[in-house]
Amino acid sequence: MNKTLKLLYYSVFLASLSGLIYYGHHLQNTKTPGLEILEQEPVSELSLEEAFPYVIEPRSTLSSSLTELGVSPQVIQEIVTAAKPIENLARIRPGIRFQIFKDETSEIQGIEFRFSAVERLSVKKISGTWSADKIKEQVDIQVVTFSGIVNMSLWESALNAKMDPNLISELADIFAWEVDFAREVRVNDRWRLTVEQKLVKGEPIGWGSILAAEYENAGTSYKAVLFRNNGEEIGYFTPDGASLRKMFLRSPIRYGRITSRFSTRRFHPILKIRRPHLGVDYGAPIGTPIRTVGDGTVIFAKYNGGGGNVVRIRHNSMYETVYKHLHGFAKGVRSGTKVKQGQIIGYVGNTGLSTGPHLHFEFYNSGRYVDPLTKKFPTAEPVAPHLLTQFKAEAAILLTGLPGWDSLQAANKTSSDSSMN
Numbered sequence: 001m002n003k004t005l006k007l008l009y010y011s012v013f014l015a016s017l018s019g020l021i022y023y024g025h026h027l028q029n030t031k032t033p034g035l036e037i038l039e040q041e042p043v044s045e046l047s048l049e050e051a052f053p054y055v056i057e058p059r060s061t062l063s064s065s066l067t068e069l070g071v072s073p074q075v076i077q078e079i080v081t082a083a084k085p086i087e088n089l090a091r092i093r094p095g096i097r098f099q100i101f102k103d104e105t106s107e108i109q110g111i112e113f114r115f116s117a118v119e120r121l122s123v124k125k126i127s128g129t130w131s132a133d134k135i136k137e138q139v140d141i142q143v144v145t146f147s148g149i150v151n152m153s154l155w156e157s158a159l160n161a162k163m164d165p166n167l168i169s170e171l172a173d174i175f176a177w178e179v180d181f182a183r184e185v186r187v188n189d190r191w192r193l194t195v196e197q198k199l200v201k202g203e204p205i206g207w208g209s210i211l212a213a214e215y216e217n218a219g220t221s222y223k224a225v226l227f228r229n230n231g232e233e234i235g236y237f238t239p240d241g242a243s244l245r246k247m248f249l250r251s252p253i254r255y256g257r258i259t260s261r262f263s264t265r266r267f268h269p270i271l272k273i274r275r276p277h278l279g280v281d282y283g284a285p286i287g288t289p290i291r292t293v294g295d296g297t298v299i300f301a302k303y304n305g306g307g308g309n310v311v312r313i314r315h316n317s318m319y320e321t322v323y324k325h326l327h328g329f330a331k332g333v334r335s336g337t338k339v340k341q342g343q344i345i346g347y348v349g350n351t352g353l354s355t356g357p358h359l360h361f362e363f364y365n366s367g368r369y370v371d372p373l374t375k376k377f378p379t380a381e382p383v384a385p386h387l388l389t390q391f392k393a394e395a396a397i398l399l400t401g402l403p404g405w406d407s408l409q410a411a412n413k414t415s416s417d418s419s420m421n
């Protein structure tokens with residue numbers, strides 16, 4: 001790819017993030033159950049800056065902003081009072097845009113604040129009295145499709161497809177149990193997806209859910225379909241209704257007692273200081289078996305200072321778990337060992353910085369500590385039997401709506417042609 005083209009992709013990417021560019025050629029009015037393609041209203045000709053020319057500047061208030069525009073303190077007070085039941089304008093955030101309406105005598109008659117693409121507040125003077133109204137824009141949903149092929153990276157394939165890369169991260173999350181996207185992405189892997197796009201007055205304002213997706217990894221195809229029942233998102237499933245998730249075991253110890261919970265601040269019994277406890281402690285006798293809470297690969301199994309004997313397991317590109325203070329490791333557990341959910345990886349001990357026999361268990365989501373006791377993991381149950389017929393019918397339609405691979409190859413050819421210019 002030449003420099004100009006790269007720059008073009010970058011600017012298109014930026015524009016797509018700010019919602020300014022509308023990819024007409026990617027739009028597809030796929031008919032899907034429960035989805036209606038709404039008629040679009042004509043697009044407003046005014047830009048955001050034209051429609052809402054004023055902005056609450058950093059370190060200023062509504063009062064100071066309006067005073068600068070020549071509005072009297074009394075009128076400012078009337079506006080704030082009228083809006084109070086709906087919005088406290090005395091605490092309005094910097095960055096909020098607004099417009100004002102004046103009569104022939106330059107007297108202010110109305111003011112409108114734009115809180116977001118979908119929400120405005122209008123304060124108007126009607127027959128001498130100020131009153132306020134919250135205005136919610138109607139959000140329309142349209143269905144859009146994208147497809148891509150990996151040349152260098154998954155990210156780059158999204159940019160080449162002129163797709164918001166946030167959507168490729170979502171696709172990677174959906175298939176996180178099937179493909180390790182940090183390690184197993186191959187050149188010529190391809191993907192395609194159908195996603196909801198939110199519009200206000202015909203302008204894209206953001207994305208809804210991915211409805212269906214396929215990822216082809218080293219020739220093996222993985223498919224996912226979103227299942228909704230009565231408006232509730234149940235989760236992503238394979239076309240035959242199996243879950244794409246593998247739930248974690250609730251506990252790495254079968255009969256352990258929780259002796260210390262996850263906390264961002266606690267008194268450390270040995271160090272005698274307050275510091276976060278970013279894991280869960282299970283009290284259990286020395287030698288109690290410890291199980292891995294999910295399938296994965298051991299990436300660390302050795303003595304490590306305060307942690308004593310430590311095992312770290314990578315479950316997929318998102319999740320890792322760590323087990324500390326072990327008395328010893330299970331046979332064959334070393335760096336690189338593949339383990340199955342529930343497999344014994346070691347035994348409870350008192351090694352490292354520990355006041356008594358216990359397991360210190362840590363859970364990481366994308367490199368960050370999370371509390372495994374409160375984090376809600378997506379369901380791992382298949383589609384409920386009584387909903388399976390409904391699901392399969394919807395899935396078939398959604399999968400048919402995915403874009404063809406042909407268009408993808410054609411698009412790729414075009415981009416390589418243009419880079420030779």
Ligand SMILES: [Zn+2]
Nearest residue numbers: 279280281360
């Ligand atoms: Zn602990």
